[in-house]
Amino acid sequence: MAQFDLNDDSLVVIVGSGAGGGTLGNELAQKGIKTVILEAGSRNETSDFVNDEWESFAQLAWTDMRTTSGSWRVARDFANLPAWIVKSVGGSTVHWAGASLRFEPHEFQIKSTYGGLDGANLLDWPITRAELDPWYEKAEHKMGVTRTNGIPGLPGNNNFKVMEAGARKLGYKEVHTGRMAINSQPRDGRGSCQQIGFCFQGCKSGAKWSTLVSEIPKGEATGNLEVRPDSHVLKIEHDQTGKVTGVVYVDGEGKTQRQKARVVAVAGNSIESPRLLLNSASSMYPDGLANSSGQVGRNYLRHMTGSVYGIFEKPVHMYRGTTMAGIIRDEAVHDPKRGFMGGYEMETISLGIPFMAAFLNPGAWGRTFTASMEAYPRMAGMWLIGEDMPQETNRITLDPVAKDKHGMPVASVHYDDHPNDVAMRDHAYRQGAAIYQAVGATVTLPTTPYPSTHNMGTNRMSEKPRDGVLNKFGQTHDIKNLFVSDGSQFTSGAACNPTLTIVSLAIRQADHIATRMQSRDI
Amino acid sequence: MRVIDPRSRYSRRTFLKGAASAAPAAAIAAGTGLSITDAWAEDGQALTAPQLKTLVKMARDVYPHDFIGDVYYITAIKPWDKKAAGDAAVKAMLVDGVKRLDSDAHDRFKTTYVDVPWEVDRVTLLQGIEHTDFFGKIRADLVVSLYNQHELWPKFGYEGSSAEYGGYINRGFNDIDWLPKV
Numbered sequence: 001m002a003q004f005d006l007n008d009d010s011l012v013v014i015v016g017s018g019a020g021g022g023t024l025g026n027e028l029a030q031k032g033i034k035t036v037i038l039e040a041g042s043r044n045e046t047s048d049f050v051n052d053e054w055e056s057f058a059q060l061a062w063t064d065m066r067t068t069s070g071s072w073r074v075a076r077d078f079a080n081l082p083a084w085i086v087k088s089v090g091g092s093t094v095h096w097a098g099a100s101l102r103f104e105p106h107e108f109q110i111k112s113t114y115g116g117l118d119g120a121n122l123l124d125w126p127i128t129r130a131e132l133d134p135w136y137e138k139a140e141h142k143m144g145v146t147r148t149n150g151i152p153g154l155p156g157n158n159n160f161k162v163m164e165a166g167a168r169k170l171g172y173k174e175v176h177t178g179r180m181a182i183n184s185q186p187r188d189g190r191g192s193c194q195q196i197g198f199c200f201q202g203c204k205s206g207a208k209w210s211t212l213v214s215e216i217p218k219g220e221a222t223g224n225l226e227v228r229p230d231s232h233v234l235k236i237e238h239d240q241t242g243k244v245t246g247v248v249y250v251d252g253e254g255k256t257q258r259q260k261a262r263v264v265a266v267a268g269n270s271i272e273s274p275r276l277l278l279n280s281a282s283s284m285y286p287d288g289l290a291n292s293s294g295q296v297g298r299n300y301l302r303h304m305t306g307s308v309y310g311i312f313e314k315p316v317h318m319y320r321g322t323t324m325a326g327i328i329r330d331e332a333v334h335d336p337k338r339g340f341m342g343g344y345e346m347e348t349i350s351l352g353i354p355f356m357a358a359f360l361n362p363g364a365w366g367r368t369f370t371a372s373m374e375a376y377p378r379m380a381g382m383w384l385i386g387e388d389m390p391q392e393t394n395r396i397t398l399d400p401v402a403k404d405k406h407g408m409p410v411a412s413v414h415y416d417d418h419p420n421d422v423a424m425r426d427h428a429y430r431q432g433a434a435i436y437q438a439v440g441a442t443v444t445l446p447t448t449p450y451p452s453t454h455n456m457g458t459n460r461m462s463e464k465p466r467d468g469v470l471n472k473f474g475q476t477h478d479i480k481n482l483f484v485s486d487g488s489q490f491t492s493g494a495a496c497n498p499t500l501t502i503v504s505l506a507i508r509q510a511d512h513i514a515t516r517m518q519s520r521d522i
Numbered sequence: 523m524r525v526i527d528p529r530s531r532y533s534r535r536t537f538l539k540g541a542a543s544a545a546p547a548a549a550i551a552a553g554t555g556l557s558i559t560d561a562w563a564e565d566g567q568a569l570t571a572p573q574l575k576t577l578v579k580m581a582r583d584v585y586p587h588d589f590i591g592d593v594y595y596i597t598a599i600k601p602w603d604k605k606a607a608g609d610a611a612v613k614a615m616l617v618d619g620v621k622r623l624d625s626d627a628h629d630r631f632k633t634t635y636v637d638v639p640w641e642v643d644r645v646t647l648l649q650g651i652e653h654t655d656f657f658g659k660i661r662a663d664l665v666v667s668l669y670n671q672h673e674l675w676p677k678f679g680y681e682g683s684s685a686e687y688g689g690y691i692n693r694g695f696n697d698i699d700w701l702p703k704v
Contacts (some may be wrong), residue, residue, distance in 0.1 A: 051683035054670050157690075158698040165701045194689030204685035314700045315523055319680065321695035353680040357669035365584045365661055366645060373669075374587065377526065377679025439701060 002226040004036055006259050011036050012513065013247055013261035015233045015276065018091020019502040020486035021267030022211025023142075025227070026219035027510030033517065034224050036259060037216075038231040038249055040268070041087035044094070046213060049202030053354045056201035060094060062087040066271065067399045070415040073448050077362035082413040083302075083452040085269055089229050090212025092269065092453070093499065094202045097324035098180040098209070099347060100145040101496035102136050105129040106334055107342075107387065110492045113334060114341040120389040120418055121299055125491040126463040126472035135504040143181035143209040143503065144188055153177045154184045154193060157321030159348045162310070162380035166435035167328045167346075174329035178347070181209035181499075182322060188214065195321040197350070231257075234408055236264055236280040236289055236482070244289070244482045250406055263481045263513060263522055265474075267506075270300065270455035270488035274396045275411040277459070290459070290476035290484075295468050297396040300413065301457035301493035304386035304421045307349055307447040308429060309360070310436025311375040318350040318380050326382075331431065332495045340423040343495045344386025346432060351381070359450050372445060380436060384428040385454070387495045389418040396458050454498050459488040473512040474505060481522040485509055524694035528589075528677045562596075568606035568613050572634075576620045577602065577660070579636045583644050584661055585668055594674055598667035602660075619656030626650055 004011055012028055014021045017039040028035045041062075050056050057063075061084060068075035068082045075082070086092045106113045108129050111122040140148040147153050154177045156164065167175045182199075183192045193207040206213050219225035230252030237258075238244045246260040266273045274297035278288035288296055326348030333343045351359060353376060360372060394416060398409035417425075433444035462468025465477035474489050476482045485506055487498045494501070516522045562571045562578075569577075581595040606613035623635040626647050631638045638644045651657045668674070675682050684690055 051685050054666065155696060157695045161696065161698050161701055169702075193691075194685075195691040195695040196685050196689035197695075198683075198685070205689070315525055315679070316698060317523070317526075317679070317694065320684075320690040320693070352682070353675050353678050354666070354670045357665050363661075367586055370586050373585075373678065374589075 001220050002034070002223050004034060004226050006257060008034070009245070009260040010034060010262050011260070012263045012265065013038065013259055014265045014267055014485065015247065016040075016091055016267035016269065016272070016486065017089050017211055017216060017227060018086070018267060018269065018486065019093050019096075019211065019499045020506045021265065022090060022093065022215045023503050023506035024265055024267065024485045024510050025225050026211075026215035027507055028513065029219035029222045029224035031510065031514045032224060033514060035219070035226070037225065037227045038233050038247065038259065039089050039091075039227060039229050040232040041089060041229060043089040043227075043229040044202070046202070046204060046206050049204050051196065051198045051201060051204065053201065053352050056198075060086045060088045060202060064404055065402055065410045067402055067410060067412040068414070069412065070394070071417060072415045074451050075415070078451050081451050082415075083269075083271055083455055084450060085453065085455065089216065089227060090210045093210035094212055095200050095453075096210070096499055097199050097497070098182040098322075099324050099327070099497040100140065100143060100179050100181045100500040101345070103129060103494040103496065103501055104332070107492065107494035108132075110342070117341060117389060117420060119391060120420070121392045122390065123460065123462060123467055123491050126461050132501075132504055132508070135508045136500065138507050139500055139504040142214075142507070143500070144183055145500070146178065146180045146182070146184050147176070148179060151187070152184050154180055154182060154322055154325040156326060157195065157348075158316050159318035159321070159350055159380050160326035162312070162316055162439060163326055163328065163346070163348055163382055163435060166438040169438035170431075170435055172328050172330045176327065177325040178327045180322070180325050182325070183207040190214075193322055197319050197321055197323065199323040232406065233268070233276060234279065234406055236266070236276065238282065238284065238289070238479070242284060242479060244479055263483065263517070265483040265485045265509075265513075267485040269486055270458045271396055271411045271413060273484060273486055273488045274458040275398065278398050279408050290469050290478045290482060292478050293462075293466050293468060295460060297458050298392045298394070299390040299457045299460050300394040300396055300415060300455070301388050301390060301490065302415060302452040303454045303493055304344060304384070304388045304424045304428070305449040305454075306384045306425050306429060307381060307450075308384065308432030308436065309379050309381045309445040309447060310433070310441035311372070311443040311445070312378045312380065312441055315377045316380045317377055318348075319352055323350055324348055324383070328435075331428070338427055340420045340427065341389070342387035342420070342424065344384055344424055344428050345495055346428070346435070347383045347385060349381045349383035360445065360447060362448070372443075375443070382432055382435070384425065384432060385495065385497065386424050386428060387493055388421045390457055390460075390492055391416070391418055454487070454493070456487040456490040456493045456498055459484045460491045461489050462491065474509045475512070483509060483513065523697045523699055526676055526679045526681060528679070566603035569603050569616060573617065573620045574599065574603060576623060576635050577616070579644070580623065580648065580660065581664055581668070583641060583648060584664060586641065590674060590677060594668060594671055597671060598664055601667065602663075615656050615659070619651070619654065619660070622651060622654075622656070623647060
C-alpha cells in the first residue's frame with residue numbers, strides 16, 4: 001500500500017473519504033495520480049459494524065461539538081447535533097441508505113423554472129442534466145444501482161408492501177423498491193442483500209456500496225492511493241501567489257503535521273468543508289479561502305424532511321429488511337398548483353426501538369408518547385424528502401466562542417424553514433397519512449425532521465464568480481488548484497438523495513483534474 | 523407472519539441454577555419479580571432509599587409502560603446514584619428536585635410524591651416542573667437508559683441485532699399477510 005512523504009508536493013491531497021472524497025481518490029489513483037486522503041475518523045471495517053443503534057452511533061457518528069441557531073426544531077432538541085453524519089473511513093457512505101436517483105432536468109435550473117421567490121437565493125447550476133447524464137451512467141454502473149444496467153430491483157419488505165398498497169389505493173403510479181446501490185444479486189466482488197435491516201449502522205454483509213468497501217480498496221490496490229485515518233485537517237495553506245501548497249492536520253497521536261500538495265480537494269461534508277475554508281483565513285484571504293463572493297458557508301441545504309408513521313391493527317415489523325428500498329415518486333414533480341415550488345419523494349424508513357424513542361417526538365413524555373412506542377411492531381414508516389429553497393441566511397459560520405479540542409472555532413449551523421419548505425412539508429404529511437389510512441391505519445404520526453443527513457450547498461457552483469464559490473468542475477473560482485468535491489458544491493438540492501450526484505460529480509472532477517494536471521495548468 | 527415472543531428469555535429457573543451471573547441484571551431481576559421495595563431497602567451511595575424510590579416512580583410516570591416491571595426503571599435510574607456520589611452539583615440537583623416534587627405533592631395532595639395515588643395527579647406535579655433542569659436531565663437520560671435496555675426490546679416487538687442470524691431474508695422480511703389486494 002502506498003505511503004507518501006509529507007514533503008511530496010506532487011500529490012493531490014483530499015480532505016475526507018466519503019462519497020466525494022473516496023470516489024475522487026479512487027478515480028485519480030486509477031489514472032496513475034498519486035493521492036492522499038486525510039480522514040478525520042478511524043478506520044472501521046465491515047466486520048466492526050454493530051447492529052445496535054446507540055453503540056453504532058458511538059462508533060461512527062460525527063459527535064464533535066457544533067452549535068446551532070434558527071427556527072428549525074433541531075436547534076432546540078439537538079442543539080449540538082445538527083447533523084447525523086459519519087466520522088469514519090468511508091464517511092457518510094457507511095451510514096447512507098443507498099437511494100440513488102438522478103436529479104430531474106428542471107432541478108438544475110431552478111431560477112429559470114421557479115422564477116422569483118421571496119427570501120430564496122435561487123440560481124441555475126452551471127451544468128445541465130444532459131451534461132451530467134454520461135457521468136450519472138458511470139456512477140450507476142460503479143455503484144451497481146438497481147433498476148439500471150439490467151440489475152433487478154430489491155424485493156419489497158413488509159414496510160414497503162404497506163406503503164405500496166396505500167399508494168396504489170390513492171392512485172400513485174410510480175411506486176417501486178427504488179434505485180438502490182445495494183446488491184440485489186452478487187456483483188463487483190460483493191454479495192447480495194440479506195435483509196438485515198441495519199443499513200444506517202454500516203452494512204454487515206457488504207451488499208451496500210460505500211467508498212469503504214468499494215472505491216478505497218480499489219484505489220489502494222493501484223499503489224497510488226494512501227488513506228490516512230485519524231487525521232483531522234485544521235487549515236489549508238497557500239503561497240504568496242495565492243495558490244494552495246498543502247494542509248496542516250493533527251494525526252492519530254495528536255501531533256501536528258504538514259502535508260504538502262500540488263492540488264487540494266476539500267470533501268469534508270457541507271458543514272466541515274466551509275468551516276475549513278473559513279478557518280484557513282490569512283492576510284491575503286481575510287474572509288477565508290475561495291470566499292471573494294462571500295458565499296462560502298451560505299445557502300445551506302438540508303432538504304425538506306419529515307416522517308410519517310402509521311399504526312395498524314396487525315403487525316408490520318417495519319424494521320425487518322432493507323431500510324429504504326421503497327419509493328413513491330409521483331409527488332417529485334414541479335407542480336405549483338399544490339402551493340409550493342419543487343417536489344418531494346416518499347421513501348420507506350424504519351428506526352429501532354432506541355432511536356424511535358429518541359426521535360419520534362423529541363422531548364415528549366407521558367401516555368400519548370408511550371402508547372405510540374407500544375404500537376412499534378404494528379407501525380409502518382416513510383421518510384419525506386423534498387427540495388428546500390436555498391437562502392443566503394441559512395449558513396455555516398465559525399462560532400465566535402466554542403472551539404474544538406485543537407483550538408479551532410467550531411461550525412455554527414443556522415437554518416430557518418422557508419415558507420415554501422413549510423407548505424411542502426404540510427402537503428407531504430397529508431399525503432403520507434392518507435396513504436396509510438387507505439390501508440387501515442388507526443393512527444398516523446407526522447414526525448418532525450431528524451438531525452440532517454443530507455447536507456448540501458454551502459460552497460455552491462455558479463456560472464459567475466460573484467454568485468458562488470465553485471465553477472462547474474468544483475474548482476474554486478478564486479484559487480485554481482483548490483477544489484471542493486462533496487455535496488457542498490450543489491447550487492440547489494433537488495428532491496432526491498444526494499449521493500449519486502456527488503459520486504457523478506467526483507468522477508467528472510477527476511477527469512478534469514487529470515487533464516489540467518497533464519497540461520501543467522495546475 | 524412470524525411474531526415476536528414478548529416473554530423474557532431468562533426464567534426464574536435459570537436464575538436459581540446460578541447461570542444467571544452471565545445474564546444482564548435487569549433480566550435476572552425481571553425473572554424473579556424484584557420490586558422497588560426490594561431493590562432499595564437501604565440507601566444508595568449518595569441518595570437515600572426514599573429519594574431513589576421517588577426517582578423510580580417519576581421515571582415510570584414519565585414513560586409509563588404497564589407491561590414492564592419496576593426493575594427496568596430501577597436499572598435506568600440507578601446510574602444517577604453513582605453520578606451523584608461523584609459530583610456534588612448532580613447530587614444537589616437530584617436532592618433539590620425530589621424535595622421540590624414532594625413539597626408540591628404536599629401542597630396539592632397532602633402527601634409525598636410516591637404516595638399520590640393517581641398517575642394523572644402525579645403527572646400534574648411533573649408538568650409543574652417540566653421546565654426545570656432536573657426534569658429535563660432525568661427525561662433526556664431516561665429516553666436512552668430505559669429504551670436502550672436490550673432485555674426490553676422483545677416486549678416492544680423489536681428483535682435487535684439480526685446479522686448473526688443471517689438477517690431477515692429467511693426470517694420474515696416480507697411475510698405480511700393481511701394487506702388488501704390492489
